[in-house]
Amino acid sequence: MIELLASHYIYGLVFVVLGIGLYMTIASQNLVKKLIGVNLFQSAIFLFFVATAYVEGGRAPILHTGTDAPLASPLPQVIVLTAIVVGVALTAVGLALIVRIHGEYGTLREDTLREVRTDE
Secondary structure, X not given: OHHHHHHOHHHHHHHHHHHHXXXXXXXXXXXXXXXXXXXHHHHHHHHHHHHHHOOOOOEOOOOOOOOXXXXXXXXXXXXXXXXXXXXXHHHHHHHHHHHHHHHHHOOOXXXXXXXXXXXX
């Protein structure tokens, strides 16, 4: 049982990071903290994809050395790299929106923004 937990500890790490990101996104009233929570959630998903693609003793499928080592699929890594680029772009857009919201209303707290919006 201990060996099974030790060999699959990465899934526990994914679950912890996923939970922290989800909690920050739901519980925080600050927009910047919500964006950080979304990024943590996203990072946990990336970690999960990379962890599931790991092959014990595997080798890259582009190098043929004549060994019988199993091949590692490059598809999850390609998907994660693409998702990282998209995630950085979405984070930049989110930060730009947060700057505009702060400039317009002078606050980043969600509850204060609701009060300001209902008063208008």
